[in-house]
Amino acid sequence: MPELGAALLLLQGAAAQEPTVGQAVGLSGLLGRLNLVVALRALVTVLVGTPLVLLASRWARSWMSARMHRQAGLLTGKLVLYAGLSFLVILTLSELGFSLAPLLGAAGVLGVALGFASQTSVSNLISGLFLLAERPFVLDDLIEVGGVTGRVVSIDTLSVQLRTFDNRMVRIPNETLVKSQMINITRFPIRRVDVRVAVAWEEDASRIREILLDVADRNPNCLMEPAPVVVFEGFGESSMNFLLGVWAIQANFHRLRNGIQEDLKARFDAEGVRIPAARRTIYVTPPASAVGAGAPEPREDGGPGEAGDAAAAEEADEAAPDQRKLPNISSTP
Amino acid sequence: MTRTSPWGSLDLSHGRTVQLDVGTLHLEVMRTPTEAWVRPSRPHADREVPEEDWRRWSIPEDAGLELRPAVPDRLLVVAHEYPFRLPAHRRARVYVRVPLFAQMIARSPEIGEIVIADEPGIVLSDTWWGTWQEGELAYWLSTTARAQVTDDLFVPHAAMCPIHLENVSSEALPVDRFAVRAQHLSLFGHGRRIWTDDVRVRYQAAAEGSEIRFGGGAPEEAPDARMLAGPRIPLRRGLQARTFDRLRALSMLGG
Numbered sequence: 144m145p146e147l148g149a150a151l152l153l154l155q156g157a158a159a160q161e162p163t164v165g166q167a168v169g170l171s172g173l174l175g176r177l178n179l180v181v182a183l184r185a186l187v188t189v190l191v192g193t194p195l196v197l198l199a200s201r202w203a204r205s206w207m208s209a210r211m212h213r214q215a216g217l218l219t220g221k222l223v224l225y226a227g228l229s230f231l232v233i234l235t236l237s238e239l240g241f242s243l244a245p246l247l248g249a250a251g252v253l254g255v256a257l258g259f260a261s262q263t264s265v266s267n268l269i270s271g272l273f274l275l276a277e278r279p280f281v282l283d284d285l286i287e288v289g290g291v292t293g294r295v296v297s298i299d300t301l302s303v304q305l306r307t308f309d310n311r312m313v314r315i316p317n318e319t320l321v322k323s324q325m326i327n328i329t330r331f332p333i334r335r336v337d338v339r340v341a342v343a344w345e346e347d348a349s350r351i352r353e354i355l356l357d358v359a360d361r362n363p364n365c366l367m368e369p370a371p372v373v374v375f376e377g378f379g380e381s382s383m384n385f386l387l388g389v390w391a392i393q394a395n396f397h398r399l400r401n402g403i404q405e406d407l408k409a410r411f412d413a414e415g416v417r418i419p420a421a422r423r424t425i426y427v428t429p430p431a432s433a434v435g436a437g438a439p440e441p442r443e444d445g446g447p448g449e450a451g452d453a454a455a456a457e458e459a460d461e462a463a464p465d466q467r468k469l470p471n472i473s474s475t476p
Numbered sequence: 477m478t479r480t481s482p483w484g485s486l487d488l489s490h491g492r493t494v495q496l497d498v499g500t501l502h503l504e505v506m507r508t509p510t511e512a513w514v515r516p517s518r519p520h521a522d523r524e525v526p527e528e529d530w531r532r533w534s535i536p537e538d539a540g541l542e543l544r545p546a547v548p549d550r551l552l553v554v555a556h557e558y559p560f561r562l563p564a565h566r567r568a569r570v571y572v573r574v575p576l577f578a579q580m581i582a583r584s585p586e587i588g589e590i591v592i593a594d595e596p597g598i599v600l601s602d603t604w605w606g607t608w609q610e611g612e613l614a615y616w617l618s619t620t621a622r623a624q625v626t627d628d629l630f631v632p633h634a635a636m637c638p639i640h641l642e643n644v645s646s647e648a649l650p651v652d653r654f655a656v657r658a659q660h661l662s663l664f665g666h667g668r669r670i671w672t673d674d675v676r677v678r679y680q681a682a683a684e685g686s687e688i689r690f691g692g693g694a695p696e697e698a699p700d701a702r703m704l705a706g707p708r709i710p711l712r713r714g715l716q717a718r719t720f721d722r723l724r725a726l727s728m729l730g731g
Contacts, residue, residue, distance in 0.1 A: 333608070365601075392602070
């Protein structure tokens with residue numbers, strides 16, 4: 144450091160000349176000037192270096208994106224940015240006169256401690272490299288992880304960020320993505336919409352099949368190939384159950400899912416196809432003693448009895464308290 | 477305004493509206509001194525199409541309007557109602573009617589040519605051409621793929637596409653459906669007949685795809701036809717592409 148040497152010489156010379164108050168002021172001014180020079184050099188290093196690092200990072204990102212893929216570019220850009228900024232910090236500290244040897248020694252000791260402390264981060268970092276190599280998803284893919292569904296907005300060194308449909312950001316550590324089951328919803332270009340339809344038992348199953356296929360055929364968002372398919376899934380408690388499987392390109396998936404159900408409802412209404420409501424018949428058999436004591440008869444509509452009937456039942460219970468029993472209830476679909 | 481063919485220039489004075497029909501497409505076009513208004517609708521389509529509002533375009537006062545036929549903007553998957561087999565080392569020439577798009581063009585020295593509407597004459601169903609993992613969105617066209625052309629097959633909203641199939645493989649080629657890359661076709665007019673250029677498909681083997689070549693000129697059936705519109709995507713040479721192979725077993729639930 145020639146500046147520091149010159150400053151020391153100046154200081155020695157000044158001490159030999161019996162300093163006055165005015166000279167002392169001059170010395171401190173000189174020291175201030177020297178510090179100013181050092182500070183200015185450090186400032187220039189930061190001011191020139193930072194844009195250069197940013198430029199290098201941006202160039203690395205675009206270069207790698209052009210040759211590989213977008214997330215490789217993003218990651219490379221970030222690596223260049225962090226490496227560049229670290230170098231800049233070391234350079235600035237060196238300009239300011241800090242010796243790096245003790246720092247590096249301390250960093251070595253600190254590194255061991257940090258190594259233990261940052262196992263999770265290192266695991267995430269390595270998982271991030273695996274994700275980068277395997278590419279189970281890319282930016283803008285729609286993925287589902289641990290019950291969270293969202294678009295991938297960034298793939299970073301430690302985590303992946305998703306934007307959910309209600310516009311929340313979810314950060315998922317890379318390690319979680321590697322360890323857990325992840326569904327990529329938009330990986331393939333076409334997707335099936337499943338529509339489950341229940342119709343009354345009285346309907347003709349083959350006619351229902353024809354209607355379902357015709358509705359699919361008329362919907363402009365439904366692909367002709369893969370062809371729509373109808374599966375008779377079986378008899379439900381009060382209905383015949385069908386599955387209509389139709390295909391759409393990813394961009395039309397929700398349009399088809401909404402549209403085809405509206406089309407089906409309109410068509411069923413037009414054709415007089417009955418969609419049954421769940422039906423359950425409950426038979427209530429009161430105890431014989433209660434009937435004898437004037438307990439209410441079960442009503443055909445299954446509705447509640449009149450207030451007078453309830454009072455009569457209470458009287459009957461009081462009349463034969465030892466015979467109080469729950470009614471037998473059986474149900475049939 | 478009554479027109480025998482929907483295609484051609486529109487003599488439209490300011491403040492007037494013209495109604496045009498191409499297939500199931502109904503186009504209303506209105507002109508003001510500085511604007512062109514276009515509204516497509518499909519009152520007679522066999523499937524529901526959402527109603528659209530007027531589309532306004534700001535164009536110079538001296539700009540002329542023209543309705544021009546155009547080839548579809550995607551690949552066409554031609555499905556034969558009566559599939560046939562082409563034996564090894566045999567050739568066949570079939571004719572397929574390609575539905576046309578209607579392009580409304582505004583033209584002036586200042587703006588050159590701009591397309592202010594580009595609508596299909598009939599609404600075609602979508603289909604997928606490719607595999608589960610990759611492929612392209614295409615239009616589905618059900619046809620009988622005739623071996624002969626008669627006058628009654630020509631309609632204003634469709635062009636006749638002559639396809640020359642050649643099977644140079646050592647096995648019979650089942651022609652139940654094939655892809656016509658309609659974006660690369662040109663259109664030629666002769667009287668009220670509209671033709672596309674020749675498409676020559678040379679089938680080598682299932683794994684190798686097919687070599688496809690586009691004639692680029694009027695077909696031999698109408699040598700005097702003049703060009704009405706060029707291809708949407710011009711090709712200098714032919715291309716090698718999957719033409720007969722299709723996604724097998726796509727008809728079920730995707731298993």
